[in-house]
Amino acid sequence: xxxxPLITTLGWEINALVASSPNFHQVERVHFTSPNAxxxxxxxxxxxxxxxxxxxxxxxxxxxxxxxxxxxxLRKNGxxxxxxxxxxxxxxxxxxxxxxIKKLRATPAYASPDEHERLYGKDGDCPAAWxxxxxxxxxxxxxxxxxxNDFLKYLPDEAKVQTLMCYMGIGDTFTPFHKDxxxxxxxxxxxxxxxxxxxxxxxxxxxxxxxxxxxxHQLGQEVDLETHxxxxxxLAKAPFDVYIAExxxxxxxxxxxxxxxxxxxKGGITIKTSWSxxxxxxxxxxxxxxxxIYHRVCRQEIYKVKSNIFHALQHFTRxxxxxxxxxxxxxxxxxxENLKRLxxxxxxxxxxxxxxxxxxxxxxxxxxxxHTDNLHCDFCGADIFQSFFECDSCLPTSSSxxxxxxxxxxxxxxxxxxxxxxxxxxxxxxxxxxxxxPFSDLLEIRDRAIRAIQRIDNDYIEAHGxxxxxxx
Numbered sequence: 001x002x003x004x005p006l007i008t009t010l011g012w013e014i015n016a017l018v019a020s021s022p023n024f025h026q027v028e029r030v031h032f033t034s035p036n037a038x039x040x041x042x043x044x045x046x047x048x049x050x051x052x053x054x055x056x057x058x059x060x061x062x063x064x065x066x067x068x069x070x071x072x073x074l075r076k077n078g079x080x081x082x083x084x085x086x087x088x089x090x091x092x093x094x095x096x097x098x099x100x101i102k103k104l105r106a107t108p109a110y111a112s113p114d115e116h117e118r119l120y121g122k123d124g125d126c127p128a129a130w131x132x133x134x135x136x137x138x139x140x141x142x143x144x145x146x147x148x149n150d151f152l153k154y155l156p157d158e159a160k161v162q163t164l165m166c167y168m169g170i171g172d173t174f175t176p177f178h179k180d181x182x183x184x185x186x187x188x189x190x191x192x193x194x195x196x197x198x199x200x201x202x203x204x205x206x207x208x209x210x211x212x213x214x215x216x217h218q219l220g221q222e223v224d225l226e227t228h229x230x231x232x233x234x235l236a237k238a239p240f241d242v243y244i245a246e247x248x249x250x251x252x253x254x255x256x257x258x259x260x261x262x263x264x265x266k267g268g269i270t271i272k273t274s275w276s277x278x279x280x281x282x283x284x285x286x287x288x289x290x291x292x293i294y295h296r297v298c299r300q301e302i303y304k305v306k307s308n309i310f311h312a313l314q315h316f317t318r319x320x321x322x323x324x325x326x327x328x329x330x331x332x333x334x335x336x337e338n339l340k341r342l343x344x345x346x347x348x349x350x351x352x353x354x355x356x357x358x359x360x361x362x363x364x365x366x367x368x369x370x371h372t373d374n375l376h377c378d379f380c381g382a383d384i385f386q387s388f389f390e391c392d393s394c395l396p397t398s399s400s401x402x403x404x405x406x407x408x409x410x411x412x413x414x415x416x417x418x419x420x421x422x423x424x425x426x427x428x429x430x431x432x433x434x435x436x437x438p439f440s441d442l443l444e445i446r447d448r449a450i451r452a453i454q455r456i457d458n459d460y461i462e463a464h465g466x467x468x469x470x471x472x
Contacts, residue, residue: 006111006113007111007172007174007229007231007264008110008111008172009110009171009172009200009264009265009266009267010110012200012266014026014200014244014245014246017200017232017244018244020232020236021235021236021242023235023236023238023240023241023242024235024236024241024242024244025241025242025243025244026243026244026245027052027053027054027201027203027243027244027245027253028051028053028054029053029054029055029056029245029251030042030053030054030055030056031055031056031057032055032056032057032058032061032252033057037055039140039142039143042055042143042254043142043143043149046185046254046256047185047256047257047279047281049205049256050205050206050207050256050257050258050259051205051243051256052201052203052243052245052253052254052255052256052259052261053254054245054247054251054252054253054254055251055252055254056248056250056251056252057250058138058139058189058250058251058252059249059250060250061138061250063133063136063138064138064250065133068129068130068133069130069191069192069271070192071101071168071192071194071269071271074097074127074168074192074271075097075098075101077127077129078097078124078127078166079097079124079125079127080096080097081094081095081096081097082094082095082097082100082121082124082168083121083123083124084100084119084120084121084122085119085120085121085122086116086117086118086119087118087119087120087172087173087174088115088116088117088118095119100119100121100168101269103117103119104119104168104169104170104269105269107119107170108171109170109171109172109195109266109267109268110171110172111171111172118170118172118173119169119170119173120167120168120169120170120173120174120265121166121167121168121169122165122167122169122175123165123167124165124166124167124168125165125166126164126165126166126273127166130166130191130273131164134164134273134275139189139252143187143252143254143277144187144275144277145163145164145275145276145277147277149277149279150277150278150279151278151279151280151282151283151308151312152184152276152277152278152303152308154308154311154312154315155304155307155308155311155373156311156370156373158372158373158374159304159307159311159372159373159374161302161303161304163184163275163276163277164273164274164275165273165274165275166271166272166273167270167271167272167273167274168269168270168271168272169265169269169270170197170265170268170269171197171265171266171267171268172264172265172266173264173265174229174262174263174264174265175262175263176226176227176228176229176230176262177202177216177223177226177228177229177230177260177261177262178223178224178226178260178261178262179209179223179224179258179259179260179261179290180255180257180259180276181276181301181302181303182278182282182286182290182291182301182302182303182305183257183258183278183281183282183283183285183286183289183290184257184276184277184278184282184286184303185254185255185256185257185276185277185278185279185282186253186254186255186259186274186275186276187252187253187254187255187274187275187276187277188247188252188253188255188263188272188273188274189250189251189252189253189272189273189274190247190248190249190250190251190270190271190272191249191271191272191273192249192269192270192271193248193249193268193269193270193271194268194269194270195267195268195269196267196268197265197266197267197268197269197270198246198247198248198265198266198267198270199246199247199263199264199265199266199270199272200244200245200246200247200263200264200265200266201243201244201245201246201247201253201261201262201263202230202235202242202243202244202261202262202263202264203242203243203244203245203255203259203260203261204240204241204242204243204259204260204261205240205241205243205256205259206256206257206258206259207258208240208241208260209258209259209260209289211239211240212238212240212260213293215238215239215240216228219234222297223260224293224294224297224299225297225299229262230262246266247263247272257279257281257282257285258285258289258290278303278308280312280338280341280342283305283308283309283312283345284341284345286301286303286305287305287306287309287345287348287349288348290305291305291382294380294381294382295380295382295416295418295419298379298380298381299380299381300376300381300382301381301382301383304373304383305383306349306383306385306386307373307383307385309342309345309346309349310346310349310385310442310445312338312342313339313342313343313346313445313446313449314445314449316335316336316338316339316342316449317339317445317448317449317452318452319333319335319339320335320336320339320449320452320453320455320456321452321455323335323336323455323456325455325456326456333456336453336456336457339449339452339453340453340457340460342449343446343449343450343453346446346449347446349385349386350442350443350446350467352417353385353386353387353417353435353439353442354439355387355433355435355439357433358435358439359439361433361434361435362409362432362434362435363409363434363435363436363437363438364408364409364410364434364435364436364437365436365437366438367437367438367440367441369437371436371437373385375388375410375414375436376414377414377415377416377419378413378414378415379415379416379419379424380416380418380419382416382418382419384414384416384436385436386435386436386437386439386442387417387433387434387435387436388414388415388416388417388433388434388435388436389414389415389416389417389420389425389431389432389433389434390409390410390412390413390414390415390431390432390434391412391413391425391426391428391430391431391432392411392412392413393412393426393428393430394413394426394427394428395412395413409434410434410436413426413431415431440468443467443468444468446467446468447466447467447468447469450466
């Protein structure tokens with residue numbers, strides 16, 4: 001990748017930056033002890049309004065692990081060979097932790113035109129001890145990965161994704177303008193700061209995502225490819241509001257779904273840990289808005305959105321089946337309302353996956369046996385939930401089974417239906433349609449959810465029939 005324009009935080013000051021353009025606004029900050037920081041207030045506000053927010057002061061919490069969140073602890077107990085990026089040429093490579101820290105401390109806080117190396121450790125593995133501390137309750141469970149407000153926890157163990165990551169860098173290192181994956185909600189906690197190190201965040205409202213994409217196209221860029229470091233001047237000319245914050249030690253930045261943002265470190269070494277949550281609103285937004293974009297730009301989705309909806313549907317079906325029947329309509333549990341929304345989303349998925357010839361198609365998994373969610377399109381990277389096209393001929397011979405030369409279904413060259421109907425195919429052009437599991441299994445699971453809802457809401461069946469009992 002060619003060298004990128006130099007970006008430097010020299011002279012940056014939060015109040016002056018915000019005052020420099022009428023579309024710049026300072027991110028609201030609340031202390032973690034404030035009544036306004038209660039998660040019952042914070043999460044709906046951030047996700048409904050789509051405006052970022054900072055919960056500050058966690059380094060003053062009585063359970064803040066100062067010795068654990070320290071560069072010396074990380075030197076001894078963290079990943080001893082982290083992957084780092086040289087932000088000048090975007091080359092990624094492995095380096096020993098000792099050497100990485102030495103290089104960081106030898107690097108000036110501000111970049112200069114004649115330098116050739118400035119290292120940033122990004123998307124690194126988070127130490128297990130940090131994960132354990134986060135789970136101990138200082139930060140509310142509703143804000144945590146796999147917490148009470150994270151639908152990603154409903155994926156089966158073999159399909160779960162790791163969203164908890166660690167970042168370490170010196171001033172003038174950065175993460176380019178981007179959105180968090182699949183309309184997930186982002187959390188980023190600054191754990192350590194040396195010599196007043198901080199990080200400047202530039203963020204947009206969730207609703208601005210289409211305008212950001214259009215503006216990036218005017219710049220000849222694609223925001224979903226995460227390849228452009230936007231300048232202050234470009235942001236000042238942007239046709240949308242930009243929310244700016246200077247993240248300091250103990251600040252937890254809450255990033256709304258689809259908020260486009262860029263992070264630029266300033267001053268001394270900083271260490272941050274971040275994670276994503278997936279809300280039900282996020283799953284809906286991802287299915288309807290983000291996945292079509294990923295298909296267009298050929299970006300792997302990672303978070304298995306359709307599968308997540310499928311497994312969440314089964315989880316909330318079991319809850320509804322086990323719930324006592326309510327005495328009146330006002331006492332229906334929230335989980336039942338979640339299930340109703342999941343059924344609607346799953347119906348959209350089924351409509352996209354159904355085929356009139358489904359009964360004659362081969363299946364990866366046999367009836368009533370679980371399917372492992374591990375397939376993706378070999379062209380655009382989309383996760384395969386149910387239907388795909390496959391060729392077992394246009395592959396190196398080493399890819400086939402050594403004894404028979406026959407590939408199991410799903411092990412060949414795989415294309416999603418969207419790519420296939422757009423004209424993409426294999427070299428021989430003889431791909432066959434395959435489904436992951438019998439379609440009737442999906443209809444039964446969907447109708448089981450309908451019956452579970454009907455136990456609690458007798459009127460619901462009037463608007464939703466049983467699909468397994470009539471031809472599609």
